[in-house]
Amino acid sequence: MRIHRLRYSPYARKVQILAELAGIPHTVVDVPYGDREALAKLTGGYIFVPVLELEDGAVIMESRAICEHLLSLGKGSRLVPEGLEAAAWGYHDFVDGPLEDILFRLASPAIREKWESAFERALYVLVKERKFGAGCVDAWARDRDVLIAKAKKLLEPTLRTLAKKPFVLGDEPTLADAALYGQGAMLEEGDPSLVSAIAPELGAFMRRVERAVPAR
Numbered sequence: 001m002r003i004h005r006l007r008y009s010p011y012a013r014k015v016q017i018l019a020e021l022a023g024i025p026h027t028v029v030d031v032p033y034g035d036r037e038a039l040a041k042l043t044g045g046y047i048f049v050p051v052l053e054l055e056d057g058a059v060i061m062e063s064r065a066i067c068e069h070l071l072s073l074g075k076g077s078r079l080v081p082e083g084l085e086a087a088a089w090g091y092h093d094f095v096d097g098p099l100e101d102i103l104f105r106l107a108s109p110a111i112r113e114k115w116e117s118a119f120e121r122a123l124y125v126l127v128k129e130r131k132f133g134a135g136c137v138d139a140w141a142r143d144r145d146v147l148i149a150k151a152k153k154l155l156e157p158t159l160r161t162l163a164k165k166p167f168v169l170g171d172e173p174t175l176a177d178a179a180l181y182g183q184g185a186m187l188e189e190g191d192p193s194l195v196s197a198i199a200p201e202l203g204a205f206m207r208r209v210e211r212a213v214p215a216r
């Protein structure tokens with residue numbers, strides 16, 4: 001099984017940590033941002049990440065569908081405990097929706113600077129500006145403090161839970177933690193100081209999730 005990803009993608013990092021937490025053997029393929037020829041050939045034209053490539057050559061696109069597949073394998077089912085389905089998927093959807101909507105804006109100016117080539121930086125900005133309007137990445141850089149305040153507000157209940165429990169739904173990691181981890185990984189990929197600017201506890205949570213990955 002191969003997970004095709006961009007390092008900064010919160011959805012890709014979510015499915016990667018989910019596979020790791022579930023103990024599902026896999027290889028990570030880093031897609032060059034400016035050259036997605038192989039990915040397009042593999043998928044028949046879909047050039048977003050993550051993409052999960054199965055042993056038989058089948059591909060699964062869309063991170064939610066990839067999570068569903070991973071959860072159906074091996075120890076995956078433990079990551080959505082019986083009776084907590086609504087909480088686990090509901091939190092997952094909150095993270096991938098409203099939370100991501102704030103955090104990707106916060107991370108984007110720093111991620112732009114991380115691309116190696118001028119072409120990749122330009123492509124990254126083009127993709128964002130086509131959707132959010134001219135100058136949006138620069139505007140998000142200026143709005144950093146406002147975005148951090150919004151992120152703090154959205155994460156307030158999560159942080160209250162994490163002050164009492166190691167993971168979002170209690171004592172063991174679940175799909176909910178994988179989703180939140182993916183967002184933290186995106187922020188750290190851009191600028192690690194963003195995580196502590198939102199809350200130092202978030203960084204501690206990230207390391208706790210990594211330590212929860214079973215040894216191979």
Ligand SMILES: N[C@@H](CCC(=O)N[C@@H](CS)C(=O)NCC(=O)O)C(=O)O
Nearest residue numbers: 009010011048049050062063064127
């Ligand atoms: N709904 C999709 C979203 C996938 C998506 O938007 N991926 C982004 C990275 S987070 C991407 O591939 N962007 C490519 C680009 O910016 O050109 C999922 O959950 O997998």
